[in-house]
Amino acid sequence: MVSILQSEWFKFRHSKIMFIILTVPIIGIFLGFTSRFSNEDFEINEWYLSLLSMNLTYALLFLPLITGVLASAICRYEHQAGGWKQLLALPVTRGRVFIAKYVLLIVLVLVMQVLFFVAVYIVGMIKGFTDPFPMVIVWKSLVGGWVATLPLIALQLWMSILFKSFAAPFAINVILTLPTILVVNSERFSSFYPWAQPFLMMYIGGETGDTFYVPWVQLLTVVGGSFILFFVGGYLYFQRKAV
Amino acid sequence: MEYVVQTTNLSKRFGKESAVIGLDMKIRKGEIYGFLGPNGAGKTTTIRMLLGLMKASSGTIQIFEKDLNKEKINILKRVGSLVENPSYYPHLTAYENLEALRKILGVPKTRIHEVLEIVRLTEVANKKVKGFSLGMKQRLGIAASLLNSPELLILDEPTNGLDPSGIIEIRNLIKQLPAETGMTILISSHLLTEIDQMATTVGIVTKGKMIYQDSIESLRMYAQQKVLLKVSDSEQAWRSLLGNGIKADWEDGIILLSEHSDGKVAKAIHTLVHEGYSIYRVEEEKRSLEDIFLQMTTREKVI
Known part of the structure; x- marks a missing residue:
């Protein structure tokens, strides 16, 4: 298992796609400076509004889209020139290959999350925020956003293995991500739509009674449920896939 | 008699189409088994099933006298393969391609240099495979298949797309392997002349059925x-x-x-x-x- 992960990391490390991750802090900084919120009228921590506006666009759009690109990227070089054939004819089980790819993805997304909040911090420093950095809030939305993305990554990996083309899984991802903008405006639907969860989990204005910004019930049923569905679906599909 | 590969009544259907029908393949230790048949006869499908890349519709596969379904990992550890078109990662160099596989196989790094030397790719080891000619990619594929010093080497059309000097080179390489290492080789081709010059045993398939399986000498008897x-x-x-x-x-x-x-x-x-x-x-x-x-x-x- 460890050896497969090492091999996956090696293949990824040498691909140019690695630079996609570096776009995250750039996007973050860009978002930070284009936000239209002004907190002159409010008597709250300066970081909050910055976080609110930056998290909004990032969690709604960029996070799910970039994870999709990453998923396609780590399957692309397998599709290109018979990589699957060669990989699966080695002494490996398909289950382990699937898990290794998934683990690589979620680690990358965690790195992305950290980079994003580094960007938030940089924006605040440049803007000259003097209020204390809200570590607890940032920590919650960093991990929360990551957890909420886990089911999406599972589906994106499934789709990336299924389709040989780079565009098809990306198109599916966009189609599923865009409705989020509408869905989050609805109290009723937003709790159930998996693609809305990263936003809700990173929405620092949400309920604070629970550990994260969404209730545990919702976290377990919607995020947990969709994770099991997508992960098991992709896992079983990969077991049967003829290469 | 110990068979390295033995399939019993192996069949594969794609919907209504039967690609392989009741195939009984028997390969003894140390043989170079020429797997012959026209394009589309079911050679690659059979080889994919032997490597567990594809599930058989019915029948059994025994490799090293073990059931492939039950001991796939243990079997594949001792098998090297090159299936159809060469497989490679275009964004990596020749050396890196082998390194990605080596990490999984767990053989020492020096083995990479050894196999690159065998297929004479040492000079281009640090060039991206993207720019390789088909012959070089094919040789890299063979290098990859030798990486774990396999006991059974499965090569699907290894001389496809090679120029005459490349073909001769690969042929000599394949011929010397069993003598040096006691390796058993399964090599498929649609060209009889190819197989004729390397194989000790021949299996001929057409339309998914094995129509002939015996030593090359017996086949030559017909040619008299x-x-x-x-x-x-x-x-x-x-x-x-x-x-x-x-x-x-x-x-x-x-x-x-x-x-x-x-x-x-x-x-x-x-x-x-x-x-x-x-x-x-x-x-x-x-x-x-x-x-x-x-x-x-x-x-x-x-x-």
Whole structure:
């Protein structure tokens, strides 16, 4: 298992796609400076509004889209020139290959999350925020956003293995991500739509009674449920896939 | 008898189409097994099933006398393979391609240099595979298949797309492997001449069925030339040849001499002339392996 992960990391490390991750802090900084919120009228921590506006666009759009690109990227070089054939004819089980790819993805997304909040911090420093950095809030939305993305990554990996083309899984991802903008405006639907969860989990204005910004019930049923569905679906599909 | 590969009644269906039907393949240790058949005969499908890349619809596969379904990992540890078109990661160099595989196989790094040396790619080891010619990619594929020093090497059309010097190089390499390491090799091709020069045993498939499986020598027996005689009153002439102790067959008014050394032919003709038969024609019929192969694969039956 460890050896497969090492091999996956090696293949990824040498691909140019690695630079996609570096776009995250750039996007973050860009978002930070284009936000239209002004907190002159409010008597709250300066970081909050910055976080609110930056998290909004990032969690709604960029996070799910970039994870999709990453998923396609780590399957692309397998599709290109018979990589699957060669990989699966080695002494490996398909289950382990699937898990290794998934683990690589979620680690990358965690790195992305950290980079994003580094960007938030940089924006605040440049803007000259003097209020204390809200570590607890940032920590919650960093991990929360990551957890909420886990089911999406599972589906994106499934789709990336299924389709040989780079565009098809990306198109599916966009189609599923865009409705989020509408869905989050609805109290009723937003709790159930998996693609809305990263936003809700990173929405620092949400309920604070629970550990994260969404209730545990919702976290377990919607995020947990969709994770099991997508992960098991992709896992079983990969077991049967003829290469 | 110990078989390295043994399939029993192996079949694969794609919907209604049957790609492989009731295939019984037997490969002994140390053999170079030539797996022959026209394009689309089911060779690659069979090889994919042997490597567990594809599930068989029915039948069993035993490799190293172990069931592939039950001990896939243990089997694949001892197998090296090159399936159809060369497989590689275009964004990595030749060395990095092998390194990605080496990490999984767990062999020492020096082995990468060894296999690159074997296929003579050492000089381009640090170039991206994207820019390689087909022949170089194919050689890299062979290097990858040798990485774990396999006991069974499965090569699917390894000389496809290579130029003549590349073909000769690969052929010599393949020939020397079993002698040096006791490796068993399964090599598929649609070219009989290819297989003829390497294999010790041949299996011929067409339309998913194994129509011939025996040593290359037995196959060559069919290729032996015959001398045809067209004579007057041929049936009687044939009998008189037999009466004089000359081996011959009679078919559709033509006598076929099975012994075709100069002396034997001269003796036969002398006998016939002496007994007063008119000889119209003496012809030599050459049947190349290609002819036999074509005949087998088109007629779909064993000669």
